[in-house]
Amino acid sequence: MIEKEMRVRRIEHGTVIDHITAGQALNVLRILGISGTTNAVVSVAMNVPSEVMGSKDIVKVEDRELEEEEVDRISLIAPNATINIIRDFKVIEKYLVDLPERLEGVVKCANPNCISNTNEPVTSKFTVNKKPIELRCIYCDLVISEGIAEHLI
Amino acid sequence: MYHIISMRDFSRDEIDLILNKAKQLEPIAKGKKSDLLLGKILATLFFEPSTRTRLSFETAMKRLGGEVIDLGALEVSSVAKGETLADTIRVVANYADAIVLRHPREGAARMAAEYSRVPIINAGDGAGHHPTQTLLDLYTIMRESSLSGLRIALVGDLKYGRTVHSLAYALSLYHADMTLVSPKQLEMPDVIKKDLKKQGAVIRETTKLEDVMGDIDVLYITRIQKERFPDPAEYLKVAGSYRVTEELIKKASDSLIIMHPLPRMDEIAPAVDRTKYARYFEQSFYGVPVRMALLVMAMETT
Numbered sequence: 001m002i003e004k005e006m007r008v009r010r011i012e013h014g015t016v017i018d019h020i021t022a023g024q025a026l027n028v029l030r031i032l033g034i035s036g037t038t039n040a041v042v043s044v045a046m047n048v049p050s051e052v053m054g055s056k057d058i059v060k061v062e063d064r065e066l067e068e069e070e071v072d073r074i075s076l077i078a079p080n081a082t083i084n085i086i087r088d089f090k091v092i093e094k095y096l097v098d099l100p101e102r103l104e105g106v107v108k109c110a111n112p113n114c115i116s117n118t119n120e121p122v123t124s125k126f127t128v129n130k131k132p133i134e135l136r137c138i139y140c141d142l143v144i145s146e147g148i149a150e151h152l153i
Numbered sequence: 154m155y156h157i158i159s160m161r162d163f164s165r166d167e168i169d170l171i172l173n174k175a176k177q178l179e180p181i182a183k184g185k186k187s188d189l190l191l192g193k194i195l196a197t198l199f200f201e202p203s204t205r206t207r208l209s210f211e212t213a214m215k216r217l218g219g220e221v222i223d224l225g226a227l228e229v230s231s232v233a234k235g236e237t238l239a240d241t242i243r244v245v246a247n248y249a250d251a252i253v254l255r256h257p258r259e260g261a262a263r264m265a266a267e268y269s270r271v272p273i274i275n276a277g278d279g280a281g282h283h284p285t286q287t288l289l290d291l292y293t294i295m296r297e298s299s300l301s302g303l304r305i306a307l308v309g310d311l312k313y314g315r316t317v318h319s320l321a322y323a324l325s326l327y328h329a330d331m332t333l334v335s336p337k338q339l340e341m342p343d344v345i346k347k348d349l350k351k352q353g354a355v356i357r358e359t360t361k362l363e364d365v366m367g368d369i370d371v372l373y374i375t376r377i378q379k380e381r382f383p384d385p386a387e388y389l390k391v392a393g394s395y396r397v398t399e400e401l402i403k404k405a406s407d408s409l410i411i412m413h414p415l416p417r418m419d420e421i422a423p424a425v426d427r428t429k430y431a432r433y434f435e436q437s438f439y440g441v442p443v444r445m446a447l448l449v450m451a452m453e454t455t
Binding site: 111113114115116118119120121122137138139140141142143145 | 159161237238239256257258259260261263264267278279280281282344
């Protein structure tokens, strides 16, 4: 990337989440627990022109590397995202998010009568179909295919 | 461990195994003495009213020489004190060799299986699964018609009636030719139809039952359940949409059989009971050998 084309400056340490589905950057922040009251240094670019994707969002978070569970959640709403781990201004690791085959405690079942939405000692569990993204509750069989961000725990 | 939770857990071979086992056990269901499950105890946990399912499980267990225990009145059990299902299951699993569970929450049986050290048999979870009903429906078709090359019409509430969904799913494993007959408001949801087609099922849809009568081997009609409708006016619009009468069955092919999970309201005229097509009372009997097969398969390994 050529310096003059960059919309936000390079970061010294942290994580750059690139190729986020356009419009999902704020949901990514939500997944990372970043809000107006947190101290994290964050840059967000939305609807940036992209050769591959048409347009995309980018999120840069300084001084933080992501947990596997956070990456799983991001993969649900931005299946093409790439994670770049930055140390001393250099990309030391770069990988594509990958949807796991099974999600535990990540998504809340949309069926109010599902046993996973009660006071029973049970964690929500979904099997994942990748293309198109469809989550099937292993308890009640409900399939979630749209508005997945709204169901994230 | 042999849990019976959802039809989705079974392959066609596994279903055939159950159906064949049921056939073997049919003489016992009719009264021949047996001690196959002598000394075994079945717990029936019904958190929702049900008569025929509970009775046929009890009959099945007793005919095999086993014993049955139950919760008693829910108002006096620990459930009324607010005990979780997970705790109830862990306790009862220490008293019995298998548990039959009916619960108002979808997915309750799957969760129970996670907590149980004995087999769980799902006898209905909310609007969810009811695999023993599906298996007895398949068994009825096998005994009274044929599962191969089957042409079947599923009639009634195909939107909310999830036992029909699980039957349709199982029939897709047999590559059945299915005609879905329902009022527009009660059509089968797209996500389920897509699922069936993925399995290789042939699906047609119509709102007119009379048009398909000559081209089917099985007519499977269900009650339109009032309790599923948020608005009573909506229910009245579709209630009584389909009625099997003597007039209608004049158009039937000779080998047609008519099935209904019962209880019926007015979907089938009483006059039809006397015709050669009626099989719904046989169907309710077949619940016994099928549940026997499941009990034997669940408990002979424990």
